[in-house]
Amino acid sequence: MNLNNDSILKTGDWVKGISMGGELVIGYVESFKIHDEIVKVNVITSDNKTTVGKTIHMLNKNVMKMPDSKVTNKEQIRFLIDVALSTGDEDWFNELSSQLNSMKQLVNSVK
Template sequence: MNLNKDSILKTGDWVKGKSMDGELVIGYIESLSILDELVKVNVITSDNKTTVGKTIQMLNKNVKKMPYSKVANKEQLRFLIDLALSTGDEDWFNELSSQVNSMRQLVNGVK
């Protein structure tokens, strides 16, 4: 775990912030170093397209944990499923797929 001004950070957390080069970044934490006050972030989106898909080091003070978001509809779930596939997160993919199947069963039960 690591502490910054916003919250306690841990591996797997989704974060946004500025890289050491000043790029805006959204991604998830792969690892952290308490001593160096650095986090390694797998970049999912950035204003510098060359960093997308790479892991970069960011200063702990320059990242902010993104709030957990409750998914409201099937289209949001499909987008997140694509994101889970692109990041290779099998557990998240399975969880999201289960939610889509639950929605499908609920709709079929109403017919």
């Protein structure tokens, strides 16, 4: 089963797939080795709760890149800020904080 559909994965991409133990996993790519076809995924959620928060090795063919989300409101951005903080992704946190501040400024300028 090739879930990846030959898409090119990058570090930081959000992915879902089936772990080597058969569990459904959602997380983000920490690193990968193209020649080994192994992807290191930081697990955010999984059928197997013991893997949540850990980095696991997955086969490239069992991983599919998730589509980029379209954030449309402040609550979604706040949730993603929490995810960025929990994953230690400072660049993403800064980007999301900037988006939230832009929304606040837009609302304040309309008042």
